[in-house]
Amino acid sequence: MEFTNNFVQEAITREFPDSVLNISESYGMLTLEIKKEDLKKVVHHMKDSSLNFFFLTDVCGIHHPEMPEKELGVIYHLHNLVENRRVRLKTFMPRENAEVDTLTDLYAGANWMERETFDFYGIKFKGHPDLRVILNDPELGYHPMLKEYRLEDGTRMDKDDTMFGR
Known part of the structure; x- marks a missing residue:
């Protein structure tokens, strides 16, 4: 059988019928929105199965500050190097419960990327071996990628946030 997006989609939805919340395909890449509590088991299956x-x-x-129930999200890109097939997984959560299981025990490379996501968005990764600020000043006190901070100096008259899509 040919290893297509439909094949991958069917394999995941067959194995985890209640875990997949939404399916889309943009620019040829399959995107699956997964329940936060099921994400790790889905990724584990995608890695260790055929x-x-x-x-x-x-x-x-x-x-997404305009969506309180899905305000924060984590996006994962997985790659099957043999078939040269990529899949995007998304999971969302409200800001007051911004925590998802770590994938560092499945992928060693998740370590740095999860720390960066924590640093910039404040999303915690449960079970991460060393979750701490790595790129920003530890004394900063906020997460700079959240869309609640101005992108430009408020005293400048020649630029405003609308130039940056806000």
Whole structure:
């Protein structure tokens, strides 16, 4: 059988029918929105089954302040190097419960990327071996990628946030 996005989608939805909340495909990349509490078991299956998504390309955060139930999210890009197939997984959570299981025990490369996501978005990774600020000043006191901070100096008259899509 050909290793297509439909094949991967069917394999995941068959194994975890209640875990997949939304499915889309943009620019040829399959995107699955997964329940936060089921994310780790889905990723573990994708890595250790015949799907062979054994390379974690990226972990990053996202902030949607206009959606309180899905205000913060974590996006994972997995890659099957043999079939050269990529999959994007997303999980969302309210800001007051911004925590998801770490993937450092599945992918060693998740360590730095999860720390960066924590640093910039404040999302905690439960079970992470050393979750701390790495790129910002530890005394900063806030997470700079959240969309609640001005992008430009408020005293400047020649620029404003609308130039940056806000």
